Amino acid sequence: MRGMAWRLFKRDWQSGEVKVLFFALMIAVMAMVAIGTITDRTHRAMGEQSSEFLGADYTLRSPRPIEHDWLEKGRSDGLELTESTGFSTVLAKGDEFQLVSVTALGGKFPLKGEFEIADKPFTRGQTMQAQPEQGTAWVEPRVLAVLGAEKGDTVDFGSIQLTIAGVIVGGPGQASEMFNVAPKVYINQADVERANIIQPGSRVSYTLFIAGDIQSRENFIDWVKPQMNKTQRLTGGKEGTPALQASIERAETFLRLASLISVVLAGVAIAVAAGRFSRRHYDYAAIYRCLGMQIAQVHRLYLSQLIIMGLIGSALGVALGLLIQQVIIVQFADFLPKPMVPINWAPVIAGGLSGLVVLIGFALPAFFQIARVSPLRVLRKEMVPQPVSSWLIYLLAIFTMALLMWWQSGSLKLVGILLAVALVAFVIIRLMAWLIFKVGLWIGKRGSTAVRYGLGQLKRYPAFTISQVTAFGLAFIIMLSTVLIRSELLNEWQSQLPEDAPNHFLINVQPSEVPNLESILAEQNVETAGIYPMVRGRVTGLNGKPIEEAVSEEAQNDGSLRRELNLTWVENVPNANTVVKGEWWNDAGQPDEDGVYQLSIDQNLAGRLGVDIGDVFEFSIGGVDVEGKITSFREIQWDSFQPNFFMIFEPGALNENMATYITSFYLPAEKKPTLNTILREMPTVTIIELDAIMEQVQTILDQVTAAVEFIMLFVLLAGIAVLYAVLQASKEERVLSSTLLKTLGAQTKFIRMTLLSELALLGIFSGILGVIGGEVLVFVLYQEALDIEPVLHPWFWLWVPLIAVAFICLAGWWGLKSLLKQPAHQVLRQL
Amino acid sequence: MLTTNNLTKTVKLPEQSLTILSEVSLTVNEHDSVAIVGASGSGKSTLLSLLAGLDTPSEGEVELAGHPIHKLSEDERAAVRAQYVGFVFQSFHLLPGLTALENVMLPIELKEDKNAQTKAKELLEKVGLAERLNHYPHQLSGGEQQRVAIARAFASEPKILFADEPTGNLDTANGEKIIDLIFDLNQQLGTTLVLVTHDDRLAERCQRLVRLEAGKVIEDSVNESFEQAKTAETA
Known part of the structure; x- marks a missing residue:
């Protein structure tokens, strides 16, 4: 039987029967292996890089000397340790x-x-x-x-x-x-x-710096963590670069989504192609059954074929995936972390195995169907097998998707959300496909002859048309949202770190030095982000009560209450700050009747401390008590590389003589000597150079961008596989109807027009569906998953349907044109 | 070899139920050749499918080579088919993925016979296709395909061969050849033959003629010309 399965597979391959199925499988495995391997390698290499910020993989900080046996354990685990x-x-x-x-x-x-x-x-x-x-x-x-x-x-x-x-x-x-x-x-x-x-x-x-290979260091961390007390702090991994964390996490969410999506799309392509395969094999199965093959034998025959296909497809997918990731790593070497870490085989094996899982999950129901065909089909062509319960098919597909999502993302929550969204979305998308089709029919009635004939074709099998529009639309929705999210992420990152983002901070500038500093910077054409006065003060009370009594126990431990805060005063809302509640002062410098000045506070801090507009803070500033009444909350962009303050006073509240000034500015490398001028003239000023760190930040963003870019390619490839599989699966119907037209004496020109019109209409319908669905999906994802302000993308409303029409017409026509050239009887024999 | 008793097939339609075959009782003896004839829609193909165990009757009994196939499950009927039955179809029904030789080997392999290849080659030689063993069906003409199908039908050494319009898709010359071939092999191998046909030339070559009309047997006669030919032969 296995020999026969192999022979049949070879034959099906030669006749092109299994090619779509096979390629979809290969794309899935290729995407998983390539994405899995590259993200894994990049991730680990970035980890290495952020370790450079830290100076180690982990640091363990303690107010008392590090326990002796921790050091012994670490050394015996083969870790590099440095005490400081x-x-x-x-x-x-x-x-x-x-x-x-x-x-x-x-x-x-x-x-x-x-x-x-x-x-x-x-x-x-x-x-x-x-x-x-x-x-x-x-x-x-x-x-x-x-x-x-x-x-x-x-x-x-x-x-x-x-x-x-x-x-x-x-x-x-x-x-x-x-x-x-x-x-x-x-x-x-x-x-x-x-x-x-x-x-x-x-x-x-006392700080212990820890470095070593991942296994030993994680072992050590797992061992040491339970023994640490509250005063000891472990830092490691991404925490070394707090300003970047949000960007990296967002990129990882995107990559996880993208790799899931390409797999699910490939799954859909496999399901469609498997359906076609099984329909085309009913005849053969009927013959086997007629010749006396048992149902179980037919099952075994087709399952063997499926397994052969799975093994070869997965193996090729793995090989191609590895090749692609290597090409990308070499190609993008400039953008990727250096040195690149070697391949970890876990994602490779996972990718290969998940190919088999996808194949079984999405193709098994259709393959299982084949053996259920009645042997009577040899006499009566119309006999088709009792369909496997559609619930079973969907359940298996959903289960497979859930398994893969969980495997890829490791997050059950993400799986739950995606599945729920996918289910609801599927129903909605189908409904929308139906609606668009109906509206299209209604509008098209007034169209030209070609449009009416195309519509006529689509109208003959409405359920089939709606399925096609749904499948195409789904592919466009996913491709569009991937493209949109990608561009939005990239925009966001670029705006987050513009070319001229401040890369130097000056602090400890004396009030008397401010004019001099301003003139030095002006001379060099250096623009600052503003020069802010800064006074250090401690919060002592809230609304007349000592602070320890006024806020919750949790809030008492907040860093802002345990140390001195940097306070400032300004007239206008600083850049990178947005008032989100209350109102900014417009009569700056005028205290209210009780002599209390207004105060603006970071909204997150307000949330942590549980304070609201109208509350009054008391501060101790250099021994003097000062009150401030909260009149606004601000949202602060902390990663803007400019001086930012939790608390900002209205001008007039604080004593100018106690302030030092702070500023930040962008200084290109060739103007570095300006720093010497500043230090010479104002020796007490402190210069903080961030340019090296900023460069590293930029590099990491570039790397993430490169990763996002090429992973999008896989999603597009998988989407194209779906489009192609659906076109392929509906090819017979199209060939049959045009051959009938030809037999009835229709001119080739007329047939071509009808077909193209049908394909174009499918493109328009699914393109519109893609735009609507894509916008909705992106809107939801921006808000819920990626934390980006949602916007609409009108530019794509025209482009997506146009591209859809172009693709579906080209690919559809390409698959049909050779058949259309043949004489009618030959075509009919091949069906 | 083959007995039916009050064989009836009804299909339920939304409005009423339709009787396709009504109380057909037949007995076919070993080595008999029976032609089932009748107009389109008279129930010929339905009768054939019931006789061969491809379908089950609504009422009545079918016994094939001693097996009450109306009582058997799908798989049990498949086992009976594998053991005793061969088929020739109007549209050949060769497996396009297999070569001529592989197509003929299939039923022999299903009987787990180790000599499948040798036997299949012999049969293909008998039907005159010794040169085309490794051709795929699409590389063969219609007549050649039907010859492969005939070789396949006899490959499992069936006790009984069912043929459904075996000449229906062929031109006259090729039809003649196929008819000759079926009867030659039938005689050589001593097979029982049941065929459904429109083709008078084919019906004439059978011993018995069963005529159906509206699902009922309206004629069950011994073929005179066959008897004459037989007598002439012995004389």
């Missing part, structure tokens, strides 16, 4: 002092990424993974400016002296600590004890 001690202290050179944040390294650092150590500020240096030698220090450029020191000078550090051995110009990113006022200094762990600098009561944090 962090504290603030003062470096002195002669009469100059600078508060610095010291990291004393007990081993080489960073474990991921590299330090760049230079001889002079703002120049390129040497990259290395190392620790400063005993008795030396690496310092950030500001330290040199303030102390008036240079490389080779010695500075006082506790009871000893350290030699400045280099200037840190690059290294593990500190995006999350960009407002860390004190500049960084790295020293050797051994010098901490020598300097006798840590006294009982000193605020010291």
Whole structure:
């Protein structure tokens, strides 16, 4: 029997019977393997990259020295570990002092990424993974400016002296600590004890940097996590780059959706093609049955064929998928993280296996049908098998989809939502297809002869027409929404990080220095995002009560109440801020009758603290009590790279003399020397260079963009497979009707016109369905899944139907034209 | 070999039920050749499908080679067909995916006979297609296809051969050849033959003629010309 299944498969292949089925399967596997492998590799490589921000795969921070047995366990697990001690202290050179944040390294650092150590500020240096030698220090450029020191000078550090051995110009990113006022200094762990600098009561944090292969480090993390107490904090993976997290998560959601969608589309193509295959095999099965084959034998024969097809198709799909991902990785090497990590075989195997799952889930019901044909069909052509309960078919397909979605996304919630949406959507789409068809019929009555004939063809089998419009429409809906979501994501990212996004921050600018700073920047044509005064203050009360009593226990632990906040005052709403509740002050500088000034607060913070418009906060600012009445909530775009504030006062509320100023601006590389001018004229100003980090952010966005771009190609390919399968499945009907016309004496020209008109109408109907459905789907996805402001896309309302008509006419005509050239009797014999 | 008793087939239509075949009782002896004739819609094909166990009667009994096939399940009837029955159809019904040789081998393989290939080759030689063993059906002419179908029908060494308009799709010359072939093989192999036909030439070659009209047997006669031919032969 197996030999026969193989012979039949070969024969069916030669005659083109199984090609669509086979290609749809191959596309599904190819998409899954390629998408799975590339996302997996990119994901892991990005993880590596964000580890560079952190300087390790994980950091474990503790207020007490790291437990000895944790270190032992980590080392015995084969992990690379570096301990560090962090504290603030003062470096002195002669009469100059600078508060610095010291990291004393007990081993080489960073474990991921590299330090760049230079001889002079703002120049390129040497990259290395190392620790400063005993008795030396690496310092950030500001330290040199303030102390008036240079490389080779010695500075006082506790009871000893350290030699400045280099200037840190690059290294593990500190995006999350960009407002860390004190500049960084790295020293050797051994010098901490020598300097006798840590006294009982000193605020010291101990950090363990952890790196290693994924298996060992995850093992270690799983082991150490339950033993950690509340004061200890583990950071790892994506958390190293908070500003990027939203973008990356959104991209991952898109990729997950896209890979699911291409699989489901391929599934639909397989189901359609399997239906056609099984209809064409009823005759053969009837002969087998007539010749005495048992039902089970016929089942086995066709299942064997299905398995042969599944194995070969999956194997080819895997091979092509791997080839494609390799081509893409090489092609996009510039955009992808470096170095690229090797292939992990899990997604490859999963892709191959899921090919078989898709094939069984979507093709089995149709194949199962074949053996149920009555042997009587050999005498009576009209005998078709009792249909398998359509519930069974749908249930199996839905179950398969759910399984695949769960497999690909790992999120049951996503599966649930998608399935529910898919079910409701299917019913709605079918209804809409029906409606569009009816409206089309009504409008078309007034159309030209060709249109009326085309409609006549469609009207003869309305259920079949509606099924075709539904299937085409579904493919267009999915392709359109993929294209739209992709462009929206890309727009969003580009607008999020424009070319001239601020890449330098200046803080600690004295009020008297502001005019000078403004003139220096103006001279260089550098535009700032605004120069904001900044005053540090602590929240002490709310509505007349001490803050500990006024807010919930959870809110008391909020970071904003536990530390000093950066407060500012402005007249107008700053860029990247939107008032979402209440009203912004328009008579700035006028306190109300009780002498209370207005206050605007971040809406998320307001939510966390449970405060509302009209509530009054009390602050302690440098020992002085100040009140502020909340009159507006703001939504803040935190990743805008400009100074942003949780709380903004109305001008007049705060004491100008206590403020320092902060600003950010974009400075292209060639204007870097401006920084030296600023530091020379205002030595106490602190410069925070973000350009390196911004560059990394841009690179990651580019990578994500590239990933999104090519994954969209798979969705389009799978969509085309569906269109092709449906056209193929409806080909016989079309050939039959045009052959009949030909037999009845119709001119080829007339037949061509009728056929093209029918195909074009199908294109228009499904194109319209695609536009409506696509817009609705995208609207919902923007709001629910991707958190993007929904918009309409009128431009596509014309394009999609046009493309639909062009594609369906071209592909449909291409499949038919050879048959139309043959004499009628030959065509009839082939059917 | 084949006995029916009050064989009746009715189909339910939305309005009423339609009797296609009514109380047909027949007995066909081993080595008989029977032609079932009648106008279109008289119930010939229905009778054939019931006799061959492709369908089940609404009432009445069919016994084929000792098996009460009206009582058997689909698969049990298939087993009886595999064991005793061969078919020749008007539209040949060859499997387009298999070569001539493979088509003929199929019923032999279904009987799990190890010598399928040898036997199939012999049969194809008998029908004059020794040169075309590895051709696919679409590479053969209509007459050749029907010859392959005949070889396939005899391949399982059936006790009884059912033929449904075997010459219906062929021109006169090819029809003649096919008729000769069926009867030659029938004689060589001692098969019982039941055929449905419009073709007088074909009906004349059978021993018996059963005429149907509106689902009823209106004539069941021994073919005189056949008797004459037989007598002439023996004389």
